[in-house]
Amino acid sequence: MIQHDIVIIGGGPAGLAAAAAAKKGGADDILILERDGVLGGILNQCIHNGFGLHTFKEELTGPEYASRFIKIVKELGIPYQLNSMVIDINKEKEITVVSRENGLQVIKAKSIILAMGCRERPRGALNIPGYRPAGIYTAGTAQRLVNIEGHMVGKEVVILGSGDIGLIMARRMTLEGAKVKVVAELMPYSGGLKRNIVQCLDDFGIPLKLSHTVVNIEGKGRVTGITLAEVGPDRKPIPGTEEHYSCDTLLLSCGLIPENELTRNMGVSMNPVTSGPMVNDRLETDTEGVFACGNVLHVHDLVDYVSEEAALAGQNAAKYILYGASKTSGNGADAPRCSADAGICTGGSNGGTESSSAGACVAIRAENGVRYTVPQSLDPAAMAEKITVRFRVADVYKDRSICVYYDGKLISKKKKRVLAPGEMEQVVILKSSLAEYPDLKEITIRTEEES
Amino acid sequence: MENAKSDVLIIGGGVIGCSIARELSKYQCRTILLEKDEDVCSGTSKANSAIVHAGYDAKTGSLKAKLNVQGNLMMEPLAKELDFDFKRNASMVLCFDKEDMPALQALYERGVANGVPGLKIISGEEARQMEPNLSDEVVSALYAPTGGIVCPFGLTIALAENAFENGVEFFFNTKVLEIVKNENGYLVKTNRGDFETTYIVNAAGVYADEFHNMVSEKKIHITPRRGDYCLLDKEAGNHVSATIFQLPGKYGKGILVTPTVHGNLLVGPTAIDQEDKDGTATTAEGLAEACEKATKSVKNVPFRQVITSFAGLRAHEDNNEFVLGEPEDAEGFFDAAGIESPGLSCAPAMGLYLAEMVAEKGKFEKKADFKATRKGIVKAAELSREERAALIKEKPEYGTIICRCENISEGEIVDAITRPLGARSLDGIKRRVRQGMGRCQAGFCTPRTMEILSRETGIPMEQICKNSNGSEMIRG
Numbered sequence: 001m002i003q004h005d006i007v008i009i010g011g012g013p014a015g016l017a018a019a020a021a022a023k024k025g026g027a028d029d030i031l032i033l034e035r036d037g038v039l040g041g042i043l044n045q046c047i048h049n050g051f052g053l054h055t056f057k058e059e060l061t062g063p064e065y066a067s068r069f070i071k072i073v074k075e076l077g078i079p080y081q082l083n084s085m086v087i088d089i090n091k092e093k094e095i096t097v098v099s100r101e102n103g104l105q106v107i108k109a110k111s112i113i114l115a116m117g118c119r120e121r122p123r124g125a126l127n128i129p130g131y132r133p134a135g136i137y138t139a140g141t142a143q144r145l146v147n148i149e150g151h152m153v154g155k156e157v158v159i160l161g162s163g164d165i166g167l168i169m170a171r172r173m174t175l176e177g178a179k180v181k182v183v184a185e186l187m188p189y190s191g192g193l194k195r196n197i198v199q200c201l202d203d204f205g206i207p208l209k210l211s212h213t214v215v216n217i218e219g220k221g222r223v224t225g226i227t228l229a230e231v232g233p234d235r236k237p238i239p240g241t242e243e244h245y246s247c248d249t250l251l252l253s254c255g256l257i258p259e260n261e262l263t264r265n266m267g268v269s270m271n272p273v274t275s276g277p278m279v280n281d282r283l284e285t286d287t288e289g290v291f292a293c294g295n296v297l298h299v300h301d302l303v304d305y306v307s308e309e310a311a312l313a314g315q316n317a318a319k320y321i322l323y324g325a326s327k328t329s330g331n332g333a334d335a336p337r338c339s340a341d342a343g344i345c346t347g348g349s350n351g352g353t354e355s356s357s358a359g360a361c362v363a364i365r366a367e368n369g370v371r372y373t374v375p376q377s378l379d380p381a382a383m384a385e386k387i388t389v390r391f392r393v394a395d396v397y398k399d400r401s402i403c404v405y406y407d408g409k410l411i412s413k414k415k416k417r418v419l420a421p422g423e424m425e426q427v428v429i430l431k432s433s434l435a436e437y438p439d440l441k442e443i444t445i446r447t448e449e450e451s
Numbered sequence: 452m453e454n455a456k457s458d459v460l461i462i463g464g465g466v467i468g469c470s471i472a473r474e475l476s477k478y479q480c481r482t483i484l485l486e487k488d489e490d491v492c493s494g495t496s497k498a499n500s501a502i503v504h505a506g507y508d509a510k511t512g513s514l515k516a517k518l519n520v521q522g523n524l525m526m527e528p529l530a531k532e533l534d535f536d537f538k539r540n541a542s543m544v545l546c547f548d549k550e551d552m553p554a555l556q557a558l559y560e561r562g563v564a565n566g567v568p569g570l571k572i573i574s575g576e577e578a579r580q581m582e583p584n585l586s587d588e589v590v591s592a593l594y595a596p597t598g599g600i601v602c603p604f605g606l607t608i609a610l611a612e613n614a615f616e617n618g619v620e621f622f623f624n625t626k627v628l629e630i631v632k633n634e635n636g637y638l639v640k641t642n643r644g645d646f647e648t649t650y651i652v653n654a655a656g657v658y659a660d661e662f663h664n665m666v667s668e669k670k671i672h673i674t675p676r677r678g679d680y681c682l683l684d685k686e687a688g689n690h691v692s693a694t695i696f697q698l699p700g701k702y703g704k705g706i707l708v709t710p711t712v713h714g715n716l717l718v719g720p721t722a723i724d725q726e727d728k729d730g731t732a733t734t735a736e737g738l739a740e741a742c743e744k745a746t747k748s749v750k751n752v753p754f755r756q757v758i759t760s761f762a763g764l765r766a767h768e769d770n771n772e773f774v775l776g777e778p779e780d781a782e783g784f785f786d787a788a789g790i791e792s793p794g795l796s797c798a799p800a801m802g803l804y805l806a807e808m809v810a811e812k813g814k815f816e817k818k819a820d821f822k823a824t825r826k827g828i829v830k831a832a833e834l835s836r837e838e839r840a841a842l843i844k845e846k847p848e849y850g851t852i853i854c855r856c857e858n859i860s861e862g863e864i865v866d867a868i869t870r871p872l873g874a875r876s877l878d879g880i881k882r883r884v885r886q887g888m889g890r891c892q893a894g895f896c897t898p899r900t901m902e903i904l905s906r907e908t909g910i911p912m913e914q915i916c917k918n919s920n921g922s923e924m925i926r927g
Contacts, residue, residue, distance in 0.1 A: 122892035124759030134917035221921030
């Protein structure tokens, strides 16, 4: 059997950044498995700019951003295998991979970094009634056809969902000569970044209809039109508000789903809110030596944060290889390790079940408008000097604070004029701040209204 | 169509037309099949419950009952002969009210009289032991061990390929416009020219009444009866193992919950009578009704895992009976009309029944060289690791995974396109190898599959269709 210290599943932005960090962290025997024919993942089709403002302090296109990391990976001499589809990973960290060149291989890894990314929610999962003609695309599929394959998918376009890819495609289709008639969003707020609404819709005069959805699709061969309706607070269409749009294309940008089939099959505990695995502050799942990062862990808005998160996973995988599992906690072999499932709390606020054992582990709990956190637990003794906890809020909130509590004691409070589900938020937890709380059980992150 | 002079001309490439074609291909006769769409299995056969009924539903002594029980028996050996997916997963008819028990008993007795083997009435407890997710309200159930599930695409395509291999000629995108009786038989006018034929088999699904009425004064009328369905992710596929029906009762005709032969969960159908013979649009009400009624039978159906919904049309004949054979006033014209449920279950038996009828009329002799078996497309993901490794070594295209969700390789897609009667559309590929049928619903694999289809057939990308002409994927 082929063996490697670290195998990274996915050669997109997360996999590349993880690989580079693992190598720099001292791991030598790394392999990246990528199912596509090139490295870089979905960035390759994101030919618009706006990437890298945090990482490189300049505005890059998706392929440019990817190429910077590909260059690093190549310079570091990290091997990668393209056109290689992982079809199974088992608990023993044996990876089954299929490719044209190498056939069916089983690779045994000491550590695995999950970086498979996410997929788009399709029409079927949205249960939109009507016909099933050609011309219904998820925004990302259309983006690939237009930007990579060079084929326009249609001329008159309606977009359902205001996720970032949908917004980007509204502009892209317009620039390519199509007429984008409307972007409809089920929720009373957009799922995308504010800057994308301004730059992709407002600048082109494309209307955004909030609290609207598609209630019918017409066309037996190709889409000929759709019907929009306003939805009430229950998100159900309001009779009498129907509006017909003739169009030949319906693009869907209705959410991204982390691609965790492999993760689930290997028995890793999942968080039902993120649809990603549960992880601790090292981004390690509850299967020892298996780390996760990027959109497979939770869906991000900015690739910069993916790279940052993935680098952390890569560093920790390298430590795992160099020092072994028990020593990553820094407490010696006997100290109880903080396993990811220890952070899972009852009550459903952060998903999952109550922790069982784990002494030195602190759960991170999402509450009152905070939908989830990543990570879901941390180990105060072994943690880095500071860790970034990322999360999303459940609704659009005005004038609220993000509050952090240690076992019920308010530690920090940061005022926010606007919070929106479309923008990922974060708080930083300093190791030093935990020193005064040796028996800490739980960190709570919640929003609170300004009084 | 200069040479288009056939002994038998079949209108319609659904499961019934293809079954008759395959049975007729055992005889020495020239058989032509006309299909208005780009592929076989494009109408009712593609959108239904995919059930092989045990045979207790139809009236004892009716042709429906006889063909159902016979078709059910034939399905298993046929699946082996023609290499399509079929599973005898058993079925249950649920009774929710003690007052309805006599109706359940009557169904049992009818089934026994129809010759359905192994039927028994079980208690609600027994039913729940077999199917833990059944509703607590179930008081009793009719259990039928011979109930089955089949891949309707697989069945239809297998029949068609085997018929083709045995000499049946298929004409696609060929729509019958007019049928004229002449001294030798019939002249069939289509959008692609005229066809001369001695006999006609009318297997045109919801359109069968139109063709029947062109040649016969004994008019029939078919109502497209629409049924909406929801298909759930494979993760929900084990929610029930048998096909779960509801005893028709005071809440109306029930709907079913069943695993599919590929491991998804299927919920439906509703029953809406309509006029539009292409009207396969689902409605919000229909989908909601299907889901709501399903919850009466089965607890906790994970509707969040719906991956697609669709509607199919049953060809409901007003007299509620199959219309099979020659009308009195149209000699040489054979109907296979009004084929609604259990039409799919009957298909093998009905093909045999009608082919024998036509062969007798035409005094066709059996062929000596009929090839009874057909090999399907290899399913690389179902092979053992060693077999799969060996396959990729021999044919590297089986190592390139195109459809991630269903784990379908380029080799399988190429086979679907290049084999006899190969796919010419994305839906054609999907029905042959399940590319795009998974949870992402072709999000990732659509561009790749379009490229492969274009490369293998020479169809330019701009003309690649989802299914029939007019369903182009690209519009620049």
